[in-house]
Amino acid sequence: MRAFDPEVVDAVFSAIEPLLPAPADSHPLGCHRPRVSDRTCFEVMLVRLVTGCSWVDAEALTGKRVSDTTARMRRDEWVEAGVFDHLADEAISAYDKVVGLDLSEVAIDASIHKAPGGGEGTGPNPTDRGRPGWKWSLATEFSGIPVGWATASANRHDQKLLGPTLAAVAGRGLDLDIETVHLDRGYDSSTVRDVLTSYGITDTCISRRRPSGRAKTKVLVPRGLRWPVERTNAWMANFGQLRRNTDRRSVHRLAQFALALALLIAAKLIDWRDRWSFA
Numbered sequence: 208m209r210a211f212d213p214e215v216v217d218a219v220f221s222a223i224e225p226l227l228p229a230p231a232d233s234h235p236l237g238c239h240r241p242r243v244s245d246r247t248c249f250e251v252m253l254v255r256l257v258t259g260c261s262w263v264d265a266e267a268l269t270g271k272r273v274s275d276t277t278a279r280m281r282r283d284e285w286v287e288a289g290v291f292d293h294l295a296d297e298a299i300s301a302y303d304k305v306v307g308l309d310l311s312e313v314a315i316d317a318s319i320h321k322a323p324g325g326g327e328g329t330g331p332n333p334t335d336r337g338r339p340g341w342k343w344s345l346a347t348e349f350s351g352i353p354v355g356w357a358t359a360s361a362n363r364h365d366q367k368l369l370g371p372t373l374a375a376v377a378g379r380g381l382d383l384d385i386e387t388v389h390l391d392r393g394y395d396s397s398t399v400r401d402v403l404t405s406y407g408i409t410d411t412c413i414s415r416r417r418p419s420g421r422a423k424t425k426v427l428v429p430r431g432l433r434w435p436v437e438r439t440n441a442w443m444a445n446f447g448q449l450r451r452n453t454d455r456r457s458v459h460r461l462a463q464f465a466l467a468l469a470l471l472i473a474a475k476l477i478d479w480r481d482r483w484s485f486a
Contacts, residue, residue, distance in 0.1 A: 209474040210257050210446070210467075218473045219466075220249055222297055228288040243273045248281040256463050259447020286462050295465035298472040299379065302352055306479055309349035310384035314436035315372055316391060317344040317365040318444060326455025330360025341452060343464060344368035345443070346376050351435035352475070353468050354381050358460060365393050370402050382406050389432045390414070443467055 209215055227245055251273060255265040262275035285291060302308065322329040325339040332340025340361030346354050355376030357368050376382050387410045388403060395413045403411055412432070444450045446467045454460055 210470045251278040291462040291465040298469040311386045312349045314389040316436045318440040321451045328457035330362040332361040344372045347436040351439040
């Protein structure tokens with residue numbers, strides 16, 4: 208998987224390192240044990256994200272250089288400092304500067320996944336016999352780069368996540384460049400159109416059903432350009448901890464989502480560099 212490509216890992220950690228909070232030195236005598244490096248803890252987080260294994264297994268897979276407890280504590284420090292949120296913003300901004308975001312055609316869709324541990328932000332999964340699950344709603348530009356997202360319980364309707372997803376796009380100042388929004392049939396309602404209009408988006412392409420010419424049953428008529436978001440959702444679902452999440456807090460899921468996004472964009476930028484390198 209590209210997330211384990213040493214060049215991708217180095218690029219993402221280089222972006223993370225300046226964002227890390229300074230370690231707190233609260234010991235009165237200053238005689239702590241040597242602090243485990245941030246890079247080692249990052250590698251444990253990476254292995255857990257990609258494989259979907261437990262913290263204990265991630266510790267073992269990285270050579271037991273750091274305990275699972277320390278890795279979790281370091282993750283919490285970074286979440287509290289907003290490291291993962293800043294990382295995602297920086298990744299999107301870097302792609303926009305190097306390649307350029309094409310917001311003329313934006314696709315939005317949700318994706319449901321398992322959350323066997325339950326917890327905050329989960330609910331009965333209608334596709335998994337009511338077991339706990341969660342979902343994310345993702346907005347992508349023309350080539351599939353994520354520009355906004357929101358998470359919720361698995362039983363929350365996709366339409367309810369459209370507003371928060373667009374709000375995330377607007378929070379990055381990208382909503383004004385959107386020309387057309389592509390949605391699937393589940394978004395075909397006046398409520399959805401009102402939400403889009405509130406963001407100044409009047410050009411929408413929504414798949415609908417119409418009667419078949421040979422039968423009275425209705426068949427789905429594909430419309431629009433939804434494949435970029437469907438492909439990106441598949442890329443994100445390749446990460447084990449996103450596909451089957453065992454965290455019990457929404458902030459931890461969002462942190463994993465942001466890290467996965469940064470890894471994907473880093474790989475895209477490396478491919479772009481190699482494509483135009485003539486050395």
